[in-house]
Amino acid sequence: MVVAPSNNESLENVGDEGPDLARLKSLRQPLDDKQRMIDHLRVSWTRIAIALVIIAGLCAGLLLVPSLPPRSIVMATGPEGSAFAEIGPRYRDVLGRAGIEVKLLATGGEIENLL
Secondary structure, eight states: OEEOSSSSOEEOSOGGGOOOHHHHHHHSOOOOHHHHHHHHHHHHHHHHHHHHHHHHHHHHHHHHSTTSOOSEEEEEEESTTSHHHHHHHHHHHHHHHTTOEEEEEEOSOHHHHHO
16 A cells, blocks of 8 residues: 555555556645635735835835925025125036036125015
């Protein structure tokens, strides 16, 4: 008497001819429903986790885009000939090398700058 490897049912008449392969295949029990569900959930949870990480990364990227510094600013420099009017072009040159566009706005002085 030989015991089938997949379960405890016995095979008869195996003898010298070897086991009947069709009979062995029919004796193999498919995975029960609980095991199939566990295997499916294991794969599903992995895919869900990967999807959530990707979605979180995209959301973080979309939240960071509006908080990036501006690429264009307006600088009030005061009246023509003042110290602030002379410093403005220097700032424009330095910030221009960093890729920031600076627009200089000449004003009437301190009181106009506060208003």
